[in-house]
Amino acid sequence: MATNTPSCGFARVQLGWLGVLAWIGACSRSSTPVAGGDPERGKAQIVLLGCGSCHVIPGIGQASGMVGPPLTHFAGRSYIAGEAPNTEPYLIQWIMSPQSIEPGTAMPNLGVTQQQARDIAAYLYTIR
Amino acid sequence: MMRLAALTALSVIACDSAPSFLRTSGYIGDREATLGWVMLSLAGLVVVITSVLVVAAIYHRRPAVQPTMSSSGGESWIYLGGVAIPAVILFGVSIYSLVVLAQVAYPSGKPLLEVQIIGHRWWWEVRYPGRSPGEMVTTANEIHIPAGLPVRLELVTADVIHSFWIPELSGKTDLIPGQHNRAWLEAKAPGTYWGQCGEYCGLQHAKMHMSVVAEPPDAFDRWLEAQRRPAANPTSSDAVAGRQVFGRACGLCHTIRGTDAGGILGPDLTHVATRATIAAGTLANNPGNLAGWIGNPQALKPGVAMPVVPLRPDELHAVVSYLRGLN
Numbered sequence: 001m002a003t004n005t006p007s008c009g010f011a012r013v014q015l016g017w018l019g020v021l022a023w024i025g026a027c028s029r030s031s032t033p034v035a036g037g038d039p040e041r042g043k044a045q046i047v048l049l050g051c052g053s054c055h056v057i058p059g060i061g062q063a064s065g066m067v068g069p070p071l072t073h074f075a076g077r078s079y080i081a082g083e084a085p086n087t088e089p090y091l092i093q094w095i096m097s098p099q100s101i102e103p104g105t106a107m108p109n110l111g112v113t114q115q116q117a118r119d120i121a122a123y124l125y126t127i128r
Numbered sequence: 129m130m131r132l133a134a135l136t137a138l139s140v141i142a143c144d145s146a147p148s149f150l151r152t153s154g155y156i157g158d159r160e161a162t163l164g165w166v167m168l169s170l171a172g173l174v175v176v177i178t179s180v181l182v183v184a185a186i187y188h189r190r191p192a193v194q195p196t197m198s199s200s201g202g203e204s205w206i207y208l209g210g211v212a213i214p215a216v217i218l219f220g221v222s223i224y225s226l227v228v229l230a231q232v233a234y235p236s237g238k239p240l241l242e243v244q245i246i247g248h249r250w251w252w253e254v255r256y257p258g259r260s261p262g263e264m265v266t267t268a269n270e271i272h273i274p275a276g277l278p279v280r281l282e283l284v285t286a287d288v289i290h291s292f293w294i295p296e297l298s299g300k301t302d303l304i305p306g307q308h309n310r311a312w313l314e315a316k317a318p319g320t321y322w323g324q325c326g327e328y329c330g331l332q333h334a335k336m337h338m339s340v341v342a343e344p345p346d347a348f349d350r351w352l353e354a355q356r357r358p359a360a361n362p363t364s365s366d367a368v369a370g371r372q373v374f375g376r377a378c379g380l381c382h383t384i385r386g387t388d389a390g391g392i393l394g395p396d397l398t399h400v401a402t403r404a405t406i407a408a409g410t411l412a413n414n415p416g417n418l419a420g421w422i423g424n425p426q427a428l429k430p431g432v433a434m435p436v437v438p439l440r441p442d443e444l445h446a447v448v449s450y451l452r453g454l455n
Contacts, residue, residue, distance in 0.1 A: 048412075048414075049414065049416045050411060050412065050414050050415075050416030050417035050418075050419075050420060051416060052420075053411060053416060053417045053419065053420020053421055053423075053428060054416070054419060054420040054423060054424075064427055064428060065420045065423075065424065065427055065428065066424045066426070066427030067419070067420050067423030067424045067427070104441055104442065105441060106419075106423070106441035106444055106445075108415060108416065108419050108444075108445055108448065110414075110415055110416050
């Protein structure tokens with residue numbers, strides 16, 4: 001399972017050149033990379049899906065929602081929805097199917113694809 | 129970054145580029161824009177000519193000492209350049225602008241369609257009267273018109289002064305309390321034309337957008353016919369539950385024709401799923417934004433009349449699912 005190291009994780013070098021490239025790319029934003037996730041694409045997906053209508057999300061214009069928790073300092077938070085550890089696989093699962101982690105949650109299932117979720121997770125982990 | 133900004137704008141106002149009153153696409157807007165360019169060109173010409181004359185005067189001075197104070201022959205410049213030529217130009221321009229004003233005041237033919245626009249803080253109610261009261265269509269913020277045909281507008285306000293402004297199609301016309309103002313529109317080509325309240329009307333004036341969707345006449349007729357139908361029946365169990373929740377929690381302010389929801393304080397939502405945006409162009413109409421808007425409209429448009437209605441999470445999902453099916 002990928003862990004959420006605060007610095008640019010050395011363990012990721014083993015992912016090969018792709019991983020190294022992602023690692024270098026993500027380093028410039030001082031973040032933990034999500035394999036195959038692009039923070040810039042994630043940002044666009046967040047806008048398209050309307051995540052900001054429920055959440056305050058740093059770096060997203062007009063994301064001022066007060067329905068769910070603010071996603072400030074998201075990369076540094078320990079738990080998702082108070083239910084699952086804040087790690088990449090759980091975050092991706094949470095974005096795609098919140099009910100599968102917390103049945104009865106107000107967070108809707110927006111039909112997010114695996115790739116979209118990966119990109120969104122990549123962006124959220126840039127929020128330190 | 130630019131791409132993202134453009135994308136944001138796209139999702140919020142459903143429009144390709146920032147609308148400009150100089151890039152027009154309507155009968156009125158075209159004539160007004162041409163008038164603006166002609167006046168700007170003339171004014172620019174005057175600035176250039178006078179600047180050249182001032183510079184010329186600096187380099188061709190009179191002798192330092194005048195033999196007498198009598199005329200030295202310069203008056204003709206004043207009478208001709210300062211009085212006669214400006215008088216002719218200004219007279220011509222005023223005739224031209226009066227002609228343009230007369231051209232845009234009334235459509236050439238009698239409009240077949242009349243649309244009533246009611247300004248509210250901070251959204252636009254749009255009504256299409258039918259042949260009978262039962263045929264009247266009430267919608268919000270998205271004004272469909274047939275392209276290439278004049279449409280008569282009746283502009284009234286439910287509260288304060290607003291101003292109806294679709295920059296690419298026409299200038300502004302105010303909505304004044306106690307008055308029924310008349311205006312008209314004609315879009316040359318099918319397209320979506322973004323608009324904005326043009327008169328400061330309170331806290332959320334900036335988020336009081338609307339759009340004009342001009343369609344080929346037969347597509348417009350189909351749209352109007354579809355809008356006349358009562359609301360679609362929910363198909364999933366979630367949506368059926370949503371209709372029930374809506375009737376209890378939302379129906380005192382919103383109407384959904386064909387159901388018990390008959391409130392008139394907020395927009396008619398009978399066919400809300402057919403609209404591109406919600407909250408008067410504030411948000412793209414998608415499930416995420418609908419959930420966020422219903423969950424807490426005050427966070428997204430502070431001061432808006434819609435309150436935060438306490439709903440259980442499953443009720444919130446049910447209402448969103450119901451509204452998504454109202455197409």
